[in-house]
Amino acid sequence: MKIRIILTLVAGLLAGLGPGVASAEDWRIKLFPDETDKSMQNLMTPVGAAIQIGGGVSDFTNDRMRDRTEPAGSWQVRAVIGTRSVIAGELAYVGTAQDITALGLDRDTTLVRNGLEAAVRFNLPIVRDEWTLEPFAFVGIGWARYDLINDDFNTSDVRENDDVGVVPLGGGFSVSYQNFMVDTRLTYRPTFDEDLLRGGGGSDNWAVTGALGYQF
Known part of the structure; x- marks a missing residue:
């Protein structure tokens, strides 16, 4: 009901x-792909695959980091295998850039993050003709590199760079018609082995993003 x-x-x-x-x-809910479905007839792969490009906004959850930074602009490129099945795999490049201020840090400094993430995605495909609506959830593992750029001097408690582990998890919703799709998602990224701030301060962060994609 x-x-x-x-x-x-x-x-x-x-x-x-x-x-x-x-x-x-x-x-109708279609947990397993069927080549006779109209939604599959334009695809070359039996389970659906896609390339997505998009962006959004991201921010830290830790107070010490939020006190020093502005919300970040985020961009992403993602490959998905299994867009039309109940289980899919994702591989993504994710980047962010945001202003950062701290005592002893050049005011023109930008904090940039670049990273790679792999995730398992759980889909609920709902199809009609060439349309597919798909709520989904995901969890994965990844790596991110933080770097300070445009800083001529830095005697602050922020390190010049840091490599951290990330655990991307969250959910979203996609709408596709034939080969084209729109993807929106909310991601929370707990981090581990972080050391960007001297004296401690987590790099956990969230992101709200949207993407356009092409399926094949």
């Missing part, structure tokens, strides 16, 4: 996108 209500609401939101898109009765 709850699933039918959710599908009805989503179908109503999609009503203006095209003829027949809003009929909730024709939407």
